[in-house]
Amino acid sequence: MEPRPKLLSLLTALSTLLFLAALAVIFFYAPLEATMNYVQKVFYIHISTAWVGMLGFLAAAAAGIAFLITKNLKWDIVEVAAVEISLVFFLVAIVTGSIWAKPSWGTWWTWDARLTTAAILEMIYLAYLLLRQGIEDPERRARFGAVYTLIGGLSVPVTFLSIRLWQTIHPAIIGTASAQAQGGFAMSPAMLHTMFFALGAFSVIFITLLWHRIRLGRLAEIVEQRKLQAVE
Amino acid sequence: MIRVRKLVKRFGLKTVLRGLDFDVQAGEFVAILGPNGAGKTTFLRILASLTRPSLGEVVLAGCRLPAQAAAVRARLGVVTHQPLLYGDLTAEENLRFYARLYNLPRPADRIEEVLDLVGLASRRRDLVRTFSRGMQQRLAIGRAILHDPDILLLDEPHTGLDQEACDMLDRLLDQVAARGRTVVMTSHDLARVEDLASRFDILTGGLLRASAHRQELRGNLLDFYRETLAK
Amino acid sequence: MIRVRKLVKRFGLKTVLRGLDFDVQAGEFVAILGPNGAGKTTFLRILASLTRPSLGEVVLAGCRLPAQAAAVRARLGVVTHQPLLYGDLTAEENLRFYARLYNLPRPADRIEEVLDLVGLASRRRDLVRTFSRGMQQRLAIGRAILHDPDILLLDEPHTGLDQEACDMLDRLLDQVAARGRTVVMTSHDLARVEDLASRFDILTGGLLRASAHRQELRGNLLDFYRETLAK
Amino acid sequence: MTPSRRVPSSPPSRSSFARAVLAVLWKDLAAEVRSRELLSAMLVFALLVILIFNFAIELAPDLRPTITPGVLWVTLAFAGTLGLNRSMAVEKDRGCLDGLLLAPVDRSAIFFGKMLANWVFMLLVAVIILPLYSVLYNLNLFHPGLLLVILLGSLGYVAVGTLLASMAVQARTRDILLPILLFPVIVPLLLAAVRASGGFLQAAPFEQIRPWLNLLIGYDAIFLAVAYMLFDAIVEE
Amino acid sequence: MTPSRRVPSSPPSRSSFARAVLAVLWKDLAAEVRSRELLSAMLVFALLVILIFNFAIELAPDLRPTITPGVLWVTLAFAGTLGLNRSMAVEKDRGCLDGLLLAPVDRSAIFFGKMLANWVFMLLVAVIILPLYSVLYNLNLFHPGLLLVILLGSLGYVAVGTLLASMAVQARTRDILLPILLFPVIVPLLLAAVRASGGFLQAAPFEQIRPWLNLLIGYDAIFLAVAYMLFDAIVEE
Numbered sequence A: 001m002e003p004r005p006k007l008l009s010l011l012t013a014l015s016t017l018l019f020l021a022a023l024a025v026i027f028f029y030a031p032l033e034a035t036m037n038y039v040q041k042v043f044y045i046h047i048s049t050a051w052v053g054m055l056g057f058l059a060a061a062a063a064g065i066a067f068l069i070t071k072n073l074k075w076d077i078v079e080v081a082a083v084e085i086s087l088v089f090f091l092v093a094i095v096t097g098s099i100w101a102k103p104s105w106g107t108w109w110t111w112d113a114r115l116t117t118a119a120i121l122e123m124i125y126l127a128y129l130l131l132r133q134g135i136e137d138p139e140r141r142a143r144f145g146a147v148y149t150l151i152g153g154l155s156v157p158v159t160f161l162s163i164r165l166w167q168t169i170h171p172a173i174i175g176t177a178s179a180q181a182q183g184g185f186a187m188s189p190a191m192l193h194t195m196f197f198a199l200g201a202f203s204v205i206f207i208t209l210l211w212h213r214i215r216l217g218r219l220a221e222i223v224e225q226r227k228l229q230a231v232e
Numbered sequence B, C: 001m002i003r004v005r006k007l008v009k010r011f012g013l014k015t016v017l018r019g020l021d022f023d024v025q026a027g028e029f030v031a032i033l034g035p036n037g038a039g040k041t042t043f044l045r046i047l048a049s050l051t052r053p054s055l056g057e058v059v060l061a062g063c064r065l066p067a068q069a070a071a072v073r074a075r076l077g078v079v080t081h082q083p084l085l086y087g088d089l090t091a092e093e094n095l096r097f098y099a100r101l102y103n104l105p106r107p108a109d110r111i112e113e114v115l116d117l118v119g120l121a122s123r124r125r126d127l128v129r130t131f132s133r134g135m136q137q138r139l140a141i142g143r144a145i146l147h148d149p150d151i152l153l154l155d156e157p158h159t160g161l162d163q164e165a166c167d168m169l170d171r172l173l174d175q176v177a178a179r180g181r182t183v184v185m186t187s188h189d190l191a192r193v194e195d196l197a198s199r200f201d202i203l204t205g206g207l208l209r210a211s212a213h214r215q216e217l218r219g220n221l222l223d224f225y226r227e228t229l230a231k
Numbered sequence D, E: 001m002t003p004s005r006r007v008p009s010s011p012p013s014r015s016s017f018a019r020a021v022l023a024v025l026w027k028d029l030a031a032e033v034r035s036r037e038l039l040s041a042m043l044v045f046a047l048l049v050i051l052i053f054n055f056a057i058e059l060a061p062d063l064r065p066t067i068t069p070g071v072l073w074v075t076l077a078f079a080g081t082l083g084l085n086r087s088m089a090v091e092k093d094r095g096c097l098d099g100l101l102l103a104p105v106d107r108s109a110i111f112f113g114k115m116l117a118n119w120v121f122m123l124l125v126a127v128i129i130l131p132l133y134s135v136l137y138n139l140n141l142f143h144p145g146l147l148l149v150i151l152l153g154s155l156g157y158v159a160v161g162t163l164l165a166s167m168a169v170q171a172r173t174r175d176i177l178l179p180i181l182l183f184p185v186i187v188p189l190l191l192a193a194v195r196a197s198g199g200f201l202q203a204a205p206f207e208q209i210r211p212w213l214n215l216l217i218g219y220d221a222i223f224l225a226v227a228y229m230l231f232d233a234i235v236e237e
């Protein structure tokens, strides 16, 4: 069994540190926002996980393309890893968004375009898992999975741009989310620093987790092969 | 015509074909025999490029499968465990559809000819859905030979056929072989294939265990089969 | 045991069975022969109460079909063109399910016994969906005899079975007949049924054209069949 | 083989009826426990329906609370069709329905077995989507009255649904027939369920809810009785 | 049998591509013309969806005009799934998909044939339900702009739909997988279609509608291209 690479151990340690540092920065460095108080702190996590999650979905699509071109099953492992981790990140984004929404909009959820497209994006990748579950042949499973991540990836930009798309027609909704998305609430430099730090930290955490998950997939494959040899 | 090297097929953890070597010359008529679950259907589906091999090399008429499968498809005729027919179309319409896909030059004549051959001329306008098992099998055979393929892959083609249709199929296969086409067929009916094929390969446990030409056997196919399995 | 009078079956405008009379005594073993599309499957499905007759009288073990079908079901074992098995359950689970439906007293033992009999003991925990054609047919036979029925209705039961399984089935049917059970079977394999059945009925054009006992034929079943069809 | 193994040809007793029902139920649940496909598919589908509806049909936010029960029941109805369809497709696959019909059990036992399995699936879906809907609509849906309505409503739904699904599956167009047969018949039931749910959620006086509850119970009773009586006619051939 | 009958083994030309597409289209239409099942089922279903909605979700009458496009597209989307499912189930029935794959035609020809057939069915459904909706909602829906939107929207829908249906049909859970795979990815397209339709119906200035139309056209182009490129990967084995 391949030993854990040094770099990975390093990354794991770094991720842990970064995570703690990010929390520290969020809670102690970033200034308190005037109206929202402490709840606003969830914003940094919300935005980082949402971003990283979306990038992860795009990465999965890229891995899907790589699989379709090379037909190498290792890309399939990368793809599943990316989807699974992004799914968790994105769920965190939705949940933190909800937590923030409660005090700021007075409700956990509202049928705003951004929220709905985000939820639907999450569903796409749940459907992806269901699809894989229904197919037994690993090679075909990989092919179908790659095709579906590709099509699903098309929804990522829509989700991201949903605020803008809406702006033109429905100003009623925009008052809430997108005015801020465009920098509507004045962010102090300290807030900006915090945001970028959190973003960077979560990106590193994402990469670390992805690496771990890929290794897990590889190990599972090896176990499968060992079992095969044992059966024969 | 057909060259298979070290063919392995796995379904999950189960290895069904474990490193099979197989060669067929142009014009040969090979019968693949073996017990239930030996992997005959799996093997034939791989040759037809309907299933992917897990490992190994499969070359049909100079084209590697599955990559170059497109190049041989026009020269391939296949009968599987299922009839590959549309239940909501009539016998004639089914053949007409396939004739178009295979781009036959004079489809109407050929369809006529094939329907006569398989004895369904009088039922041509009936929906395939209402056909009995044997009638569906007849039409499946008609579909497979419609474009007069160079290579015929037949998975238990006698299934469900009555006496007359079996005789028809045997005559047809004799003719096909006489015209130099290559045939690979599976069957459980040793008595019937004995006079049909020129070579008999026995597949069991995912490997081809034995192979014999008709001349060598001199009518002792059943003994040959039993001995091979007993080993 | 079975009494059929003036049985007519129509599908839309097409008359498939046109006034059939048919009698089977308890303990008889009848083989129904006939060309493709003769109506054998339709007839057997009517006897199994899976299809309704259009006209005529069908009496099984003293019960009129379809009205009193419920009373004979427990005594009936059927093999059709389809295996009647759940693809998502294992071989064992399928049998266990049917054992419950038939209310067998010691199901585990009987399932064991049947799995051994049809040679699937080693595959008991595999999903039926992954079985080869012959293995599904074996299990279908196992399902039909699970409750040791008085009357067995078998539609081409040898389909897809290999040599060994065919021999197994023949031995099984011999035993069943020896224990005085009634068997009605269709087949296209004259050579195989010749030694199996005690009576041969030939169905063609929706009517039973001829009937002969094994003693009368003295091994000339094929001639008998051909002559009847030629008439 | 000893005669002792032979099946008694006496008419099926009460206990044998229950045994057959349980056998069918067990079979469906066993297949589902193995694959867990149906349930997860129904769930994802339920979520999708609600997301799409709220998105495509933009309603003023203040209108939304009042339509929650409607959306809830429409979602359940759609997800339920998926379940019913699959449950019957399984029976048609390798001729299994014939196998069931050949067995010496009361046809209504088969019916109740299938129906119970479908009910279990539907209730599981309801139990999982309720908290989600609670969040999405910002309402507490865990009201005992609502749970009662769900119990009653889904019972009537699976009673007719199972009956019609066994009809649909025998037609050539089985892939598409079920919703067409089912939805028109189920409308009164859905309506009663929507009204009763709405009543409980808006804390209406029980007087106002009672007629709808009664209607629901009446429908359940009628549908169960009708399905029980008609199932024979539908499956026999 | 003369050698002249033998198929030329040259690579398929442009004309042979078109011939294969037409053969597949012809086959689907012929089966439908014979039975008229699919179309009638899709229609009835479309009607039911709208009825149920109007029943379960009671809307103030003055709200209806603004939600019409949403209801229209949701209905089309649901009815479309029925059609797609059936269209692929037919191919799986007696192993026909294997038959298609064995034929010496470009796989994308098979894809386009199936897609065109599905498009025809969907457009027919739209053409028939439009007048009905016009009556039900008391609106004239025969606006040329709306027809254009329907043309564009359903094209994108069947492009992805056919692709995903051919995937779903090869999975074990084929009865239930399609809507789950299809709906979430189709949302942006549906949305654009709803907005564009709404714009036309409310006689909004073309400036406001144009972005949505552009989005629709963009989606159609992307989906068609993606489906064309990926279909091979899905059916090949």
Ligand code: HEM
Binding pocket: A046, A047, A050, A051, A093, A094, A095, A096, A097, A098, A099, A100, A101, A102, A104, A105, A108, A109, A114, A115, A118, A119, A159, A160, A176, A177, A179, A180, A181, A182, A183, A184, A185
């Ligand atoms: C694609 C996914 C999402 C992204 C990229 C995203 C991004 C953002 C960004 C950048 C902001 C801050 C804008 C600013 O302050 O300038 C924000 C605010 C917010 N987001 Fe999200 N978000 C996503 C999904 C969600 C979801 C699913 C929810 C709720 C369940 C949500 C709830 C909120 C709330 C409540 C705010 C604060 C609004 C306010 O302060 O009035 N977000 N989001």
Ligand SMILES: Nc1ncnc2c1ncn2[C@@H]1O[C@H](COP(=O)(O)OP(=O)(O)OP(=O)(O)O)[C@@H](O)[C@H]1O
Binding pocket: B011, B014, B016, B034, B035, B036, B037, B038, B039, B040, B041, B042, B043, C129, C130, C131, C132, C133, C134, C135, C160, C162
């Ligand atoms: N999809 C699958 N998943 C798992 N195992 C499979 C699958 N398909 C086939 N098998 C297994 O592969 C083996 C070979 O099956 P195959 O159908 O090739 O046998 P066969 O030689 O054609 O048998 P028969 O004579 O009964 O038709 C069997 O043991 C079968 O259980």
Ligand SMILES: Nc1ncnc2c1ncn2[C@@H]1O[C@H](COP(=O)(O)OP(=O)(O)OP(=O)(O)O)[C@@H](O)[C@H]1O
Binding pocket: B129, B130, B131, B132, B133, B134, B135, B160, B162, C011, C012, C014, C016, C034, C035, C036, C037, C038, C039, C040, C041, C042, C043
């Ligand atoms: N549902 C149906 N609708 C119309 N005709 C039917 C239907 N089912 C069967 N038939 C017709 O009834 C006739 C008898 O069919 P059946 O399946 O009983 O034949 P069989 O004797 O079993 O043939 P085989 O040996 O091929 O199995 C055939 O001509 C068939 O086309």
Ligand SMILES: [Mg+2]
Binding pocket: B040, B041, B042, B081, B155, C132, C133, C134
């Ligand atoms: Mg086979």
Ligand SMILES: [Mg+2]
Binding pocket: B132, B133, B134, C040, C041, C042, C081, C155
């Ligand atoms: Mg038959």
